[in-house]
Amino acid sequence: MIAGPGMSPLEFLAVLAAVALVAARWSPAGARRPLALTAAATAVSAGALLAVLGLRWQLVPVLAGAALALPSAVLPLLRRRTGPPPRRARRWPALLGSAACIGLVAAGAGAAWALPVPVFPDPTGPHEVGTAVVQWDDPDRPETATPDPGDRRTVVVQLWYPARRGPADTGRAAKAQYLGRTPQEARTVAHGLADYLGAPGFLLDGLPRARTNAVPGAAVVQGGGRFPLVLFSPGLGGVRTQNTAWAEELAGRGYVVAALDHPYDSAAVVLADGRTVRTRIAATGDEAEDARRSARWTAVRAADLRFVLTQLGRVDRGEIPGPARGMTGRLDTGRAAATGHSLGGAAALQAARQDPRFAAVIDLDGYPHGPASRPLRQPVLALTQSVGPGTDPDYIPRLTRVLELGTAPGYRLTVPGTAHLSFTDAPLYLPPVPSLVGSLDRASGLRITAGASAAFLDHTLRGAPGDLAGLLSAYGDLTVHRPDDGRPGGSPPVAFIPPTTPPGGLPEAVMGPAARRPPQSS
Structure with a gap:
């Protein structure tokens, strides 16, 4: 408190x-x-x-x-x-x-x-939230970041999911540590983030003290059928927990969120054997070379997302142990969304383009790297800060081309008052500097991100009725790209829908009653 x-x-x-x-x-x-x-x-x-x-x-x-x-x-x-x-x-x-x-x-x-100790808003959904961490090795992919040809690609995944109520599981159990499974891991990751940002480690010493709303190892809630999946890739140098408030809100509403650490890319990843893997990614200052590297990193991340979706399918079928009790038979891989922030958003777009198992995409302020000539066949929601030609002349035009090429509706939601980190947990613990975390209060960016994401996922993965464009327009300036039925993959018409925020602020569904080129930031 x-x-x-x-x-x-x-x-x-x-x-x-x-x-x-x-x-x-x-x-x-x-x-x-x-x-x-x-x-x-x-x-x-x-x-x-x-x-x-x-x-x-x-x-x-x-x-x-x-x-x-x-x-x-x-x-x-x-x-x-x-x-x-x-x-x-x-x-x-x-x-x-x-x-x-x-x-x-x-x-x-x-x-x-x-620089406060972050306090996470309570999820507003009907479910308690559990969390678990699992590490998976991909035997089919070599680790390209190391010279050892025997190294296999490893990912660390944290899941947030609907959990059982009751003292034995959630009511009186200790809440999960932020940034790590243990205090030591949380301190290691906090120092890794500070090093990545070029800041003294003590500046982020409040993060390991924070507790979230999820209970580690809680059993999956009984009943309710199978849960849609939301796979998340963090920003460049970011870590799996960077959108914890967003993940907990979605889990409380009945989704299973799986967020990835990408070793040698994420600022610091603590592996099961105790080793800490630091990022080996750095910008060169040469625009063409950095673009090539970003495309390569995006491809690795997209492959990580596809691999984790495969593993979750194996958990659902009981082929491998689940990270939490009662997870077998509860994961609906037929209703899965690829999501990500910054470079993770680019990876989500690419993963969905390559893998039809993903039924929807959410890109949180991510510049689309890599080849974009193939159309996306899934509906896409892209949340962006207010980016003008003077800030980044290529970002919005390239994102627009990606959305126009799609054969399903694309929604670009520009949220006034936000910055690149507004779509993460960062406003909860970084100084309220507009260029850093936007000009909204500490919780508003989180509410908007979660509320818009939930509306989009409910419509695309659950078939919720209603006008999705009308719902999304309550959160910012909405541009809708609708495919031309007569010209698949062509340039569809564009519709602009002004915000319709009701008097008194954002709707209650937004988590309670109540500019740089993205890949260069975590």
Whole structure:
């Protein structure tokens, strides 16, 4: 629970105690003694508890400010048995000292607000959510990132799925750690992400402290038939958990989401034998060479998606063990969607183009890499930030060509106020800088992404009735590309549907009542 902007109740108490210690020096004489003694006891107790439980770096300046204010607040209150009482500091030095203490406290509180421990919104669907992680080796594909010809391609997959209710499974069980199965794995992945971004590792130390809404290893919910599948590929350098809020929301609505770590591409992947595989992918600065590399990485990721769909089919048939109890016979591989963010979105497009088992595609702000001459035969939803010709002149035209070539409807939803990372969990824990995470509040990008995705998947995989274009238009500026029945694969007409967000904000279905070229970012 968050008690203040980005802080736990104990951290917020430490901030209040530090401010009270500074204020005690300037309070009326009658209130000075009880305020100073209470604030001092609270600050010392909170600091000691934080040291035992784990002190975030943002609270260091807060405790330093409290430590500096403590002598001037408490010492003048002490009475000596002999001699004169302690002298109070002169006014101007005291003012400067108090200002320095307040500056330290404000800096720490501001850092905690800018880089909080993420708090994940509760899924709104009827199901509890379970999660499990599995590692699969593909015997038919060599690992091209290593020189050893005997290396086989390995992927690590995390699944979120509808889970049983009850104390034994979800009600009282511990929630899953964010970024990893264990605290050590979460710290390793957090440091890998920081290294990939070129930032000090301590900046993301709040991520391993976060808990999600899913229960590890919970049994699959009984009844309800078989569940549609949503396979997800993260952005370049991204990790399987980067869209956890989105995955949990879909799982609560009755989907099984399988998100992939792509070894040697994802920032850090911890394998079953304990080895950590770091990314070996880096841009060269040469546009033509980077385009060739992006196409090659996209092809590897597309093959990973197709392989995982095959493995999920084997789990459903009972040919290999499922990662959670009750999963055999519950996975509907005939209703599967390929999805991804950034470079993962490009991989989803390519996987669907190559594999007709995928019945739908969601591209979250991903530039389409690789060959695009073959038409997509599946309906596509592409969510994009507001990208103009001055930002990336090639992105929208290329995406438009891909959608126009399709033989099924394509929907491009441009969401105002978003940036490339708005479609991930990043707004929950990164500073609210518009160029980084958009200008929406921390949760709005997640609500829009999940709400639009759910509407599209319900319509394409479950055959939900209603006007899909009308539903999607509530989330942003919608352009619909409808195929020309007389000219398969030709350039269909384009329809623009303005947003129809109702008064009072987004619909309740959006998770509760309530610009760079994409492949260059995670």
